[in-house]
Amino acid sequence: MLPYKSLIQIDRDASIALHIQVCNNFISLITKGTLLPSDALPSSRILAELIGINRNTVKLAYEELISQGWAESIERKGVFVLSKLPLVAKTALPENNKSDGTHHAFQWTNHFTHVVLSKSLQKTTLAIDDGFPDVRLAPVDELMREYRSISRKFYGKGFLKYGSAKGSDKLRSAIARYLSDTRGVMTSPDNILVTKGSQMGIYLAAQLLLHPADHIAVGLSNYRLADDVFRHTGANLLRIPVDDKGLDVDHLEEILQRKKVKAVYVIPHHHLPTTVTMSSERRLKLLTLAKEHRFAILEDDYDFDFHYDNKPYLPLASIDHNQNVIYIGSISKTFAPALRIGFMVGPTAFIEAAASLRELIDRQGDTLMEESFAVMFDNGEVDRHFRKSLKIYKQRRDLFCQILQADFTQEIKFTTPEGGLAVWSTFHEKIDLTKISEAASKKGLFIDNGDFYKNESFSTNALRMGFASLDEHEIEKALTILKKIIQ
Amino acid sequence: MLPYKSLIQIDRDASIALHIQVCNNFISLITKGTLLPSDALPSSRILAELIGINRNTVKLAYEELISQGWAESIERKGVFVLSKLPLVAKTALPENNKSDGTHHAFQWTNHFTHVVLSKSLQKTTLAIDDGFPDVRLAPVDELMREYRSISRKFYGKGFLKYGSAKGSDKLRSAIARYLSDTRGVMTSPDNILVTKGSQMGIYLAAQLLLHPADHIAVGLSNYRLADDVFRHTGANLLRIPVDDKGLDVDHLEEILQRKKVKAVYVIPHHHLPTTVTMSSERRLKLLTLAKEHRFAILEDDYDFDFHYDNKPYLPLASIDHNQNVIYIGSISKTFAPALRIGFMVGPTAFIEAAASLRELIDRQGDTLMEESFAVMFDNGEVDRHFRKSLKIYKQRRDLFCQILQADFTQEIKFTTPEGGLAVWSTFHEKIDLTKISEAASKKGLFIDNGDFYKNESFSTNALRMGFASLDEHEIEKALTILKKIIQ
Structure with missing residues (x-):
C-alpha cells in the first residue's frame, strides 16, 4: 500500500470540506500517475485510521471520486481507480510555476518588449x-456620489446587465454635445464609440485599418504605444519628419507618389513626445491628400482640453468634410489615468465595425462609470x-x-x-x-x-x-x- | 462680399465664447473653400453691424484666426485669409454623417458579423x-461601500494613477487563494492576469497563440464569441464532435496525426452551448495529448462556481502537471455581466506577454473595481x-x-x-x-x-x-x- 499518511494532506482550517480535500488528494495521485488505473484504494476503515478522520468522511470522498468518474466501486471487492482511465506516464513535476520563459509546453509569440514608463x-x-494629470484634483467624491445614486436608482439593476459594446447611449449623447461645444466637431451618438481611454481607440482602429505589410505613416518621433499597436498588426511604419510645424506633410506627399498608404497617425494638437502643434496650412493639406489618396487619418487628440495661451486649434475632425478622419480622445487623461474612459468618432459603419471587434475583446465598458460620466457631463461637473x-x-x-x-x-x-x-x-x-x-x-x-x-x-x-x-x-x-x- | 449675415451663425446660449464662435465660423468657410487664400475678410466694423455683435468681439475673433494661422493681417489693408494656405476644391458636403457603409473615404475590414444575443x-x-446571472442578487451596496472606502482611504489617490496591466497585486493574491481553496488550482499571483471578464482572456490568449493559417481545435458546437475571436486571428477552426462526455478526444487524436494543432479550446465544465461535462477519462487523455503534441489547452471555466448536484470536477488546470493549460475564468459571470472582471492563469512568461499585449489594448483595468473585489474576496463577501x-x-x-x-x-x-x-x-x-x-x-x-x-x-x-x-x-x-x- 502507498504511504497514504504522508501522501494525503488535509487542512482542517481550510474552508473546503474535508471529504472534498480527500477526494482532491486522490485525483492528484491519479493524475500524477502515482495511482494507476485498476489500482485498489484502501478500505474506508483503514484510510480513516491512517489519516485520523471519520470513516464516513472517507466514504463521502470515495462517493465523490466515483461520481466524478475517477474511481469505480466493484461489489464485494472495494473501490478501484477507474480501469478505463488512460495511463499517465510518471513525470517529475516542474520545480515551480515560475518558469523562466525558455522551456515551455507550448509555443506563443511575444513581440511586445516595449519599455513601460x-x-x-x-x-x-x-x-x-x-x-x-494630478489625480489629487480629480472629482472622485462627485464620481462616487453618482455611482451610489445610479446603483440605487435603477430599478432591477438594469445597468448591471450586458449593455452595448458602443457604450452608454446617454454618454454618447453627452460626448456628442461636448465635442460640438468645445471644438466644433459636429457629430451624432451613432458616430461615437466609448472606449477605455484613447489607447483602445488606437488599437481598434489599427486592427480594422491595417493588415500585414500595409503602410501606415507616423511621426519620426512618435507615441510609443501607438507604434507598438501598429507593429502588432504586421503593418510597416513609414516615418515622417516632424518639425516645429508638426508632421512634414510635403514629405508625406512624396511618399504617396510611390506607396499606397492605408492610414496616417497624427497628433496635431500637441505632438507626442515633442509637443509641437501642427500648422493650419499643413492640416488643410493633409486633409486634401487624404481625400485624394483615400487614406484614413487617425487623429489622436488626447489632451485637447489643456491649452493655455490662445484657444486651441480645432481638430482635423472639425474641418473633415470628406469623412477621412477617425478622431480619438481621452477623458482618462483629463481626470485620472485609472478611470479608463475615452471616445472614438468616425463614420457610422466604421464605428459599428469597431464595436463588433470591441465585443470580442471585452464585450463592453463599465456601465456604471459610463452612466456616471454622462451625468457629470450633463450637470457641468466635467466642465x-x-x-x-x-x-x-x-x-x-x-x-x-x-x-x-x-x-x-x-x-x-x-x-x-x-x-x-x-x-x-x-x-x-x-x-x-x-x-x-x-x-x-x-x-x-x-x-x-x-x-x-x-x-x-x-x-x-x-x-x-x-x-x-x-x-x-x-x-x-x-x-x-x-x-x-x-x- | 459674401452673405455673412446668413453664413455666420452664432448661438448666444452656447457655453462657447462669442468670438470663438465667429472664429470657428470663418475656419469652416475657409476649409470648405468658400473663402480662398488671400481673400479679404470684412472689416470688423462692417461685420459687427451685419451680424449684430460688438466690434471688439469681431476683433478678438480675427486675432484668434491669425494666431491659429488661418489669416494674416496686412498693415493698412486689413485681414486676409492666409495666402500660403493650400487651395481647397469646393465640394458638396455629404448629406450627413450616417453613411450607409458602401461609399467611404477610406477602406477597412469588417469581418465581424456575429449575431449578438x-x-x-x-x-x-x-x-x-x-x-x-440575476443581477438583482449582486451585492452592489457592498461593492459601493468598498468603492467609497477605498476612494477615501488612499493617500494622494494613488489608485487613480496608472497601475499594472496585470491587475491589482492584492486582487491577484486573492484570486490565487480562491482558486486553490475552491478548485485545487495551485498558482501564484505571478501566474495571474486580471482581465475584463473571460472574453478578454480568450482574446489575449488567441492573439498570442495563433497566426493566420494556424490550426485551433474547437467543439462542433461552441461558444460563438470564442469562434469569432479565433477567426479574427486568421486561424483555421478544426471542429471536434461533442457528445455527452464532452469533446471527443479520440477524434482529436486522429486529427493530431495529420495536422499540427497550436491550441485546443475547451469548456470542460459545462460546454457551451450544450452544458455537458467532460469525463475524467477524456480530461486525462487531453492532457496527455497536449504534452505529446505540445499544444496549449485553452480551458474556459466561465461558470465553475455554479454546480448543484455533486462537487464540480476539478479543472484541467488543477491536474496540469506539464503546464499546457491556460485557465480562464470570470467573476462577471457570477456577479453581474456589466462588472467586467475575470482572470487568466498560465505560465509566468505567458502571463507577462499577455500583460504587454493588454497594455496596447487598454493599458490596464479599473483599479477601483479591482481593489474593491480584493477586499470582498478577503472579507468573505464573494464567498x-x-x-x-x-x-x-x-x-x-x-x-x-x-x-x-x-x-x-x-x-x-x-x-x-x-x-x-x-x-x-x-x-x-x-x-x-x-x-x-x-x-x-x-x-x-x-x-x-x-x-x-x-x-x-x-x-x-x-x-x-x-x-x-x-x-x-x-x-x-x-x-x-x-x-x-x-x-
Missing part, C-alpha cells in the same frame, strides 16, 4: 512623469473640472518653465509648450540621462532615462518633463534635486 | 436569456454571494426543469444540467424558433431564435434557456407565455 513610477511619491485644472496646470507650467529657464540654462533646451502637461526638454549632450535617472531615484525622485521616447529612427538626449502632477512646492523640490544631481 | 434582450423585462446565489439558482433550475418536464413533454427535449445557468433545450422539429421568438416578443417575453448557437457545421433546432435571472414567479410567467405560443 509607468512601472517604476507607480511607487514613487515625487515624480517628473511623462505628463500625467468645472476642466476649467479648474486648466488654471492650475497653467500656473504649474509657468513655474516649471521659469525654473528651467533660470536654473538649467546650460543643461536643458526647451520651448514653453502652448498646451499639454509636459515640457519637451533636450539635455546637453554631456548629460547621461540614465545616470541622472538612477541618481535621482536614490534621492527619492523619479525621472525617466528617455528610452521611452527613442525608436529605431529617432534617438535624442531628451525627455518629456511632466509638470502637471506636481504642485508648486513639489515642482521646486523636484527641480532642486535634479539641479544638484546634474551639477 | 444581448441587443434586443437589454430592453425586455421578462427574458429567457442565454444563462445570465457569501456565491453560496447564496448557488442555493437560489438550484431552486430555480429545479422549478424550471420541472415545468419543462410537465408542460413541454412533446415540444422540448432536455437533460437537467448539473450546473451552469441554462438548460440546453432541443425543440421539436416542427417548431419554428424564429416565429416563436417573434410571437413571444409581442407578448413581452424575450426568447432567442437559436441563431446564436448555429455555425457553419452545427445547426439544430435548439437553444439555451437561462433560468437563473428569473425568480419563481417570473419562471412560471415566462413558461406560461411560451406554452401558449407553442400550442
Whole structure:
C-alpha cells in the first residue's frame, strides 16, 4: 500500500470540506500517475485510521471520486481507480510555476518588449512623469456620489446587465454635445464609440485599418504605444519628419507618389513626445491628400482640453468634410489615468465595425462609470473640472518653465509648450540621462532615462518633463534635486 | 462680399465664447473653400453691424484666426485669409454623417458579423436569456461601500494613477487563494492576469497563440464569441464532435496525426452551448495529448462556481502537471455581466506577454473595481454571494426543469444540467424558433431564435434557456407565455 499518511494532506482550517480535500488528494495521485488505473484504494476503515478522520468522511470522498468518474466501486471487492482511465506516464513535476520563459509546453509569440514608463513610477511619491494629470484634483467624491445614486436608482439593476459594446447611449449623447461645444466637431451618438481611454481607440482602429505589410505613416518621433499597436498588426511604419510645424506633410506627399498608404497617425494638437502643434496650412493639406489618396487619418487628440495661451486649434475632425478622419480622445487623461474612459468618432459603419471587434475583446465598458460620466457631463461637473485644472496646470507650467529657464540654462533646451502637461526638454549632450535617472531615484525622485521616447529612427538626449502632477512646492523640490544631481 | 449675415451663425446660449464662435465660423468657410487664400475678410466694423455683435468681439475673433494661422493681417489693408494656405476644391458636403457603409473615404475590414444575443434582450423585462446571472442578487451596496472606502482611504489617490496591466497585486493574491481553496488550482499571483471578464482572456490568449493559417481545435458546437475571436486571428477552426462526455478526444487524436494543432479550446465544465461535462477519462487523455503534441489547452471555466448536484470536477488546470493549460475564468459571470472582471492563469512568461499585449489594448483595468473585489474576496463577501446565489439558482433550475418536464413533454427535449445557468433545450422539429421568438416578443417575453448557437457545421433546432435571472414567479410567467405560443 502507498504511504497514504504522508501522501494525503488535509487542512482542517481550510474552508473546503474535508471529504472534498480527500477526494482532491486522490485525483492528484491519479493524475500524477502515482495511482494507476485498476489500482485498489484502501478500505474506508483503514484510510480513516491512517489519516485520523471519520470513516464516513472517507466514504463521502470515495462517493465523490466515483461520481466524478475517477474511481469505480466493484461489489464485494472495494473501490478501484477507474480501469478505463488512460495511463499517465510518471513525470517529475516542474520545480515551480515560475518558469523562466525558455522551456515551455507550448509555443506563443511575444513581440511586445516595449519599455513601460509607468512601472517604476507607480511607487514613487515625487515624480517628473511623462505628463500625467494630478489625480489629487480629480472629482472622485462627485464620481462616487453618482455611482451610489445610479446603483440605487435603477430599478432591477438594469445597468448591471450586458449593455452595448458602443457604450452608454446617454454618454454618447453627452460626448456628442461636448465635442460640438468645445471644438466644433459636429457629430451624432451613432458616430461615437466609448472606449477605455484613447489607447483602445488606437488599437481598434489599427486592427480594422491595417493588415500585414500595409503602410501606415507616423511621426519620426512618435507615441510609443501607438507604434507598438501598429507593429502588432504586421503593418510597416513609414516615418515622417516632424518639425516645429508638426508632421512634414510635403514629405508625406512624396511618399504617396510611390506607396499606397492605408492610414496616417497624427497628433496635431500637441505632438507626442515633442509637443509641437501642427500648422493650419499643413492640416488643410493633409486633409486634401487624404481625400485624394483615400487614406484614413487617425487623429489622436488626447489632451485637447489643456491649452493655455490662445484657444486651441480645432481638430482635423472639425474641418473633415470628406469623412477621412477617425478622431480619438481621452477623458482618462483629463481626470485620472485609472478611470479608463475615452471616445472614438468616425463614420457610422466604421464605428459599428469597431464595436463588433470591441465585443470580442471585452464585450463592453463599465456601465456604471459610463452612466456616471454622462451625468457629470450633463450637470457641468466635467466642465468645472476642466476649467479648474486648466488654471492650475497653467500656473504649474509657468513655474516649471521659469525654473528651467533660470536654473538649467546650460543643461536643458526647451520651448514653453502652448498646451499639454509636459515640457519637451533636450539635455546637453554631456548629460547621461540614465545616470541622472538612477541618481535621482536614490534621492527619492523619479525621472525617466528617455528610452521611452527613442525608436529605431529617432534617438535624442531628451525627455518629456511632466509638470502637471506636481504642485508648486513639489515642482521646486523636484527641480532642486535634479539641479544638484546634474551639477 | 459674401452673405455673412446668413453664413455666420452664432448661438448666444452656447457655453462657447462669442468670438470663438465667429472664429470657428470663418475656419469652416475657409476649409470648405468658400473663402480662398488671400481673400479679404470684412472689416470688423462692417461685420459687427451685419451680424449684430460688438466690434471688439469681431476683433478678438480675427486675432484668434491669425494666431491659429488661418489669416494674416496686412498693415493698412486689413485681414486676409492666409495666402500660403493650400487651395481647397469646393465640394458638396455629404448629406450627413450616417453613411450607409458602401461609399467611404477610406477602406477597412469588417469581418465581424456575429449575431449578438444581448441587443434586443437589454430592453425586455421578462427574458429567457442565454444563462445570465440575476443581477438583482449582486451585492452592489457592498461593492459601493468598498468603492467609497477605498476612494477615501488612499493617500494622494494613488489608485487613480496608472497601475499594472496585470491587475491589482492584492486582487491577484486573492484570486490565487480562491482558486486553490475552491478548485485545487495551485498558482501564484505571478501566474495571474486580471482581465475584463473571460472574453478578454480568450482574446489575449488567441492573439498570442495563433497566426493566420494556424490550426485551433474547437467543439462542433461552441461558444460563438470564442469562434469569432479565433477567426479574427486568421486561424483555421478544426471542429471536434461533442457528445455527452464532452469533446471527443479520440477524434482529436486522429486529427493530431495529420495536422499540427497550436491550441485546443475547451469548456470542460459545462460546454457551451450544450452544458455537458467532460469525463475524467477524456480530461486525462487531453492532457496527455497536449504534452505529446505540445499544444496549449485553452480551458474556459466561465461558470465553475455554479454546480448543484455533486462537487464540480476539478479543472484541467488543477491536474496540469506539464503546464499546457491556460485557465480562464470570470467573476462577471457570477456577479453581474456589466462588472467586467475575470482572470487568466498560465505560465509566468505567458502571463507577462499577455500583460504587454493588454497594455496596447487598454493599458490596464479599473483599479477601483479591482481593489474593491480584493477586499470582498478577503472579507468573505464573494464567498457569501456565491453560496447564496448557488442555493437560489438550484431552486430555480429545479422549478424550471420541472415545468419543462410537465408542460413541454412533446415540444422540448432536455437533460437537467448539473450546473451552469441554462438548460440546453432541443425543440421539436416542427417548431419554428424564429416565429416563436417573434410571437413571444409581442407578448413581452424575450426568447432567442437559436441563431446564436448555429455555425457553419452545427445547426439544430435548439437553444439555451437561462433560468437563473428569473425568480419563481417570473419562471412560471415566462413558461406560461411560451406554452401558449407553442400550442
